[in-house]
Amino acid sequence: xxxxxxxxxxxxxxxxLGGQQFTALKNVTFEIARGEFxxxxxxxxxxxTTLLNIIAxxxxxxxxxxxxxxxxxxxxxxxxxxxxxxxxxxxxxQDFNLLDTFSxxxxxxxxxxxxxxxxxxxxxxxxxxxHRLGLxxxxxxxxxxxxxxxxxxxxxxxxxxxxxxxxxxxxxxxxLDSKASSKVLNLFEDLHKNGQTIMMVTHxxxxxxxxxxxxxxxxxxxxxxxxxxxxxxKEFFDKIVxxxxxxxxxxxxxx
Ligand SMILES: Nc1ncnc2c1ncn2[C@@H]1O[C@H](COP(=O)(O)OP(=O)(O)OP(=O)(O)O)[C@@H](O)[C@H]1O
Numbered sequence: 001x002x003x004x005x006x007x008x009x010x011x012x013x014x015x016x017l018g019g020q021q022f023t024a025l026k027n028v029t030f031e032i033a034r035g036e037f038x039x040x041x042x043x044x045x046x047x048x049t050t051l052l053n054i055i056a057x058x059x060x061x062x063x064x065x066x067x068x069x070x071x072x073x074x075x076x077x078x079x080x081x082x083x084x085x086x087x088x089x090x091x092x093x094q095d096f097n098l099l100d101t102f103s104x105x106x107x108x109x110x111x112x113x114x115x116x117x118x119x120x121x122x123x124x125x126x127x128x129x130x131h132r133l134g135l136x137x138x139x140x141x142x143x144x145x146x147x148x149x150x151x152x153x154x155x156x157x158x159x160x161x162x163x164x165x166x167x168x169x170x171x172x173x174x175x176l177d178s179k180a181s182s183k184v185l186n187l188f189e190d191l192h193k194n195g196q197t198i199m200m201v202t203h204x205x206x207x208x209x210x211x212x213x214x215x216x217x218x219x220x221x222x223x224x225x226x227x228x229x230x231x232x233x234k235e236f237f238d239k240i241v242x243x244x245x246x247x248x249x250x251x252x253x254x255x
Contacts, residue, residue: 002031003197004055004166008064011050011220024050026220028064032166032199037192039208040201041244042217048201049170051217055199056089056168057081069165086111090159094171096151098143098158104150105130105139108157115162125161133157133187149180156187160196167191169200173207185210205244209237216247223247 011025024047032038040048053059055066057073066073068088076084091097098107105126106113112122130136133153138146143154152172159167172188173181181204189210192198200211208214210233216223226243228236 003034004032005067010063012062037198039211047220090164090167092169094174167198205240
């Protein structure tokens, strides 16, 4: 069974003024298998963040359903949603979303603290993860004392420490320079090689070229998709760039 099933998802926003409606997602259907690394691309306003928020159960679809490991998100009661998210999902955002008054270590451990995990277990998970993400020397620092790339690696550690079924990343390299981006993307690739399922929204063809599949969204609909196959990053990058030009031309679906 697929890990994630997105079935006929529709989202209509009611705008505050004038009672007008805006359809941000029309009828989006796709699946993500366990262990896949999927990038979502599309022009600004095409509905990427809306889709991510619905999959994250941070927003509700107007129609359709999202099913994670056989469980419909619609069936989860509002009061259980934050525990559901904590247990199943890891989040990485463009602007890191770290707590400034918490050390790097405490930021990473926060989801485990919220889940009442015992200290010993927390420490045993932290050590190898901090090593893997190159954060060992930074654990006692605060977010304002580290670089953007280090902040994002902290956010990745926080996302991974709960061993989530799915990592959702929204423009994870959007605020980073190319060197820090490469490091973060190499770490995503490393997580993927270790079996982690990842869905990443990005504007960057370079970032998307690290994924195993890219879904292209246009005007709230799935337009096409590309599988990496045996391509290396450069070959996949070139295909992504040419597919994006088809997308902006409104050309044919190249599937
Ligand atoms: N709360 C809202 N109320 C009304 N319209 C909204 C709301 N949120 C988003 N939209 C509209 O829905 C569409 C999709 O927005 P969304 O943020 O999902 O796009 P996006 O592809 O993530 O864009 P970007 O790449 O610029 O972040 C846009 O036209 C946006 O203006």
